[in-house]
Amino acid sequence: MSILIKKPYSRRDVLRGVVGGVPVAVALPLLDFFLTDSGEALASGAPLPVRFGTWFWSMGHTPGHAVAERADKLEFLEECQALTRHVQHLNYFGQFNSPLDGRPNHVHHSGWVTTRTATAPILPGDIPEPTIDVLVADAIGGRTRFRSIDMTCTGNPRDSFTARSTHSKNAGEVSPAALYTRLFGPGYADPNAAEFKPDTDLMLQQSVLSGISEQRQRFEKRLGAADKARLDEYFTSVRQLENQLVLEQQKPVSADACHLPQKPADGPVGLEIPVAQANHDAMAKILVMALACDQTRVFNMAFNNALSSLRRPGTAYTHHTLTHEEAVDQTRGYQPEAFWFNCRVMESLAVFVDEFAKVREGKGTLLDNTLIFAHAETSYAKLHAVDNIPVFMIGRAGGRLKTGKHIVGHGDPISRVGLTAMQVMGLPVEKWGTGSLQTAKTITEVLV
């Protein structure tokens, strides 16, 4: 079969038209393939999509100075003061544990892996199961131009906490300018534009990709099982990009909240606190518009790297080294410098939420139609503790989530939080995790 004409959704008719020299501005009919479970979602006036994202920070909290221990009421202390303005829009999950079943605690790694995959890694650096965002994106990411938008504020694309497997880590965007170009540069179709003209070039691009997909069998026939699995991922990725191109050829559904954000200037990237904060804030502004304009429904933001190398200009110690090497101030009862960094991190989380709250969408805000799963990799960095890792669920997920609650886990596996988040996002998942982290217990207190 021709490279050009293939697959149920590969626009056979249109492309045949291309080959035959027929004008190519043929409106593409909506394809069932893209409407798996919510055909009406694309119709005008339909319910707004619910978005899912993660916000990662490392070094946890300063015990006793971040969140008040009382469970009846969610109350923030000095370190989380900035979040007080959002207290009615979020839940805090404390006292959930990460049982490792005898596997080693790979410091600053095991904690986030258990929280995101519900499986303890065996080896350092391993990501044994897909991270929660990847699972959510598998379910809802295929309907938008970008399956997921991944960002990191450290300047290093490797500082990313989203992966399908150890060797398949999604690299984070590090520069607001590059993020802008990727989302709103060439290929972006304004959903509110009066006219829409599908691009010949996009169809040809799609042919390029479907040509590649066709090589799958030929290429894979000689491979062993492991290599086949790897290549499967690649070919799945190609298929996803094909879908993205198909979507770009359709007239986008109008979105009231959508407007083109301001293009950020090229600035420095790096780990100095002011630089990381500036990039975080700039990327957050672009991200909320990418969501409002329905370019993606899944996102990942990493504020710092797992071994937080954030630092203040002119100082020798990084955030991470401070958590270990700074002496505890006996009067205050904590490490003052490390605490200072933790406060800045929580401020940035609050700013991130601000951006969601600013976007009016339907009768509420973008925040009401989003679930942000924010967490750290440890509870108390000084001790590398993986029990009681702080987790926030921020936003109302399209009204599916009750907020303003402090949920105490009493030592239950932390996977309960992730399982609940996935269920809120509509994933048909009953149980999640491996070993002691496996759970089927939803946290019903937060469900509407």
Next chain:
Amino acid sequence: MSDRARSVRSRLGRGAVPVAAAACLLAGIAAAVSQVPAPRAAPRTPQTLAFVVANWDNAIYQTRFMDECPDGPTIGNDELWWRGLSRADKDKLTDKGLVQPVDRRFISVLRGPKGEDVCWNPTVVQDPPLRTVKGKTAYGFNLDGKIDGGATPKSCPHQDFTGVDGTPGVDNQMYRLLGCTYGWRRNGVLDTFGNEERRNSGRGVVLIEISGIVDLQNSPDVQVAFYRAADPFQIDAAGRILPYASYRVDANNGKARYGAVTRGRIEKGVLTTQAIDAKLPFYGNSAYAEIGLRDMHVQLNLTPTADGKVNGLVGGYYDFDKWWEYMLKIEFLIATGDWSCPALYTAAKQLADGYPDPKTGECTAISSAFRIDALPAFAIHTTGPAARDLKASR
């Protein structure tokens, strides 16, 4: 890199000679910085140290309430010009007061009787006398060897200062001349801009090379050389000059184009040189100039300050004509610097105290002193022509 640049570079490569006593440079500087030489780095043979001059300022001794200027600061050209205008001219220039900012830059100096530029013709008008320093204390050196200000074969009668450290007989008529002019006082626009421009343009870079150091604290006899660098300053992202950069000595066929070589001694970590006549390159305030100093004395404290710089004082008789040439080149700053050319010229002529003209008896140089600070650097001597390859080194 262009072919030409490459050929220049390779020529340089063949011509390069090892830096004098390079083996000990690191050790010496490390010792200078940390004061604790490790056994491996202990100096054994005489060392060479070089510095690149970062800032070059008139050494102005000033008190908080400007006590040294009892008559007040100098009256600037603009004020004199404005005072001299008729009511009608003022009305015309300001449209009867409706125009507030008057662009006086290129007209305020044209106040000679026939509209002459009074800087280029400083004697065509007589301005009120320049307000000069009346204080007793100044930075500088005793250049003529006398402490009573009397004439010597190489100096005209003048008033001596007492040094800031109590040294009697300090000669610094330049300070007397400029010390009450805002633009020349500390952090005034003229030296500040000059330094900044040198840093950014990389022009007029002065190197000081001290060789034969046996001990940074005490070395009875060292050689001190002053050169112009053929390479611009190496600066960091924030615009600060970086230490330990290498600069080629600007030379022509092996002979340094600028500079002077003298001898000196180090006592308690302070270098003092023997007097020497020197011409040094200078660039600042968009003007190339040449500093011509006779009997140049240099004192440099070799113990770096917290910012890694060494500080010192340069003094000598500044050639009047070379100095006035610079004043003319920076005429456009007369409003911000706030002086009057005729008053300055007349006072300078009166205050000049060095090297009387054998025929007229009029002194042709002004005693002066400059504060400098400098960063550790490496002076690279090449036998071939030191090609000025700004692009490659930036």
Next chain:
Amino acid sequence: MTARALRLAPLAALALLGLAACGTAEPPTSGGAPTVRRLTESQYRNIIVDVFGSQIVVAGRFDPIVRTDGLLAVGASRATITPSGVERFAQLARSIAEQVVAPGNRELLLPCTPAAAAAPDDACARQFLSQAGRYLFRRKLADDEVATLVKLAAAGAQARGDFYAGLSYPLQSLLAAPDFLFVSENAEPNPDSPKLRRLDGYSKAARLSFLLWNSSPDETLLAAAESGTLATEDGLETQVERMMSSPRFQAGTRAFFTDMLGLDDFTTLEKDSLLYPAFSLAASDDSREQLLRTLVDELLTRDGDYRDLFTTRRTFMSSPLGMVYRVPVSQPGAWAPYEFPESDTRAGIHTLLSFVALHSHPGKSSPTLRGKAIRELLLCQKVPDPPSTVNFDQFNDPKSPNKTARNRLKAHSVDPACAGCHKLMDPIGLALEHFDGAGQTRFTENGEPIDPSGDLNGIAFTDAVGLGAAMRQDPAATSCVVRRAYSYAAARPVERGERDWITHLEQEFADDGFRFRQLIKRIALSDALYAVGRPAVQTAANERPVARM
């Protein structure tokens, strides 16, 4: 085998070492599995330059490859491509293809001119695509593959009304194809060995070219693979000789050491500009280049002893580096050879910025990181990860009298939970304490003199130079480069069934006077590198095989 070993050894060495040392036959191995490895960023870039010329701009980022068993080359055999990675590769493919067919380049790169610029020309498209495809896929394209590409070119030309615009689509297809992005190896029966199979000609050619040039095979090598001459001893030797005498062997050597010494970390190296103003971006770039120049000079130009890397005083200096090292640069603005004086604190690559600055924190030195790097990168010894219960209370108290890192790190040796591992790292890391976080020389810390003495496996030293001398004597250093080089060439860890071969290779390396060039040559000419064992039991993507040395 013996005959080849004899040919390999230079005559002078023969005379010196005697025949016995040179004539040992290569021991049999169990063979390894063929690999499927993702092109690294540098390989991708090199190929584009090789195939289309350096005027083509490759602007983009690549998905990271996870360092596995000490090498990115091994990680590449496990790497896949994520959705965003595919997006980026597709963008790159597009940008490259558009540049190739743009006026100015098309005249150079296309072997033909279309009959009409605004219409399809299958013959011309076929000619170009089969040629470009052969270089990109590292093999001859099948007829149906070419036909498909030509069809896409025609469709594109028709839709866009431009032959060249049309041609960019099949070219994109080639550049985003798995055959290009993954180097997939195939085995064939080995007529000389009933038990083992061997890599086929194309796979062998790819291994050779990525090992020696860090790029894909050139025309001559492909031709040798196709004609079957590469399968013969003579044919292989001819190619290896040819490739190693090419200046491109330098690129291959640089790529190997970039991988082995973790120099990819330079891309994200940050130093505090207030504390270390001289450590500019230019200095950071140049310090990586300095190490590579030093390696090429010592190992290739001088054909020196690998062990001398730990003691050599020779290196190269640039203007930005001169300010960090605080040494004169004889040719400001250019690279110039430089030799650290006898009295200096530096000798050996472990004292260069690329080591001491890279393995430090942004604002301070780290004896632990440096010690770990020496153990892991230069000696191939694994240092266990820190325990999660680590307690640094004693390590840093601002009011502490412990002014130097040595004093502070005493906590490690006192606390039994730390001592086990830190005794591997700290004593050798402390030897480098004369270099601060940016690698600048210092003799005191907080006003107190620094003591850089220590011992490596029982050999006492007084400072970093002494540490280098101790490393020079350490058999782990030479055995490390042997294993890494072989593992890099094969893009997989050394297998259990290859132990004898590695021991043999180590012996040959010693007999060759630890000449790196000879080591690579022996690997490239070995049977082991191309031997394929019984159909490998494939492990899951995440699982690391345990049968390893």
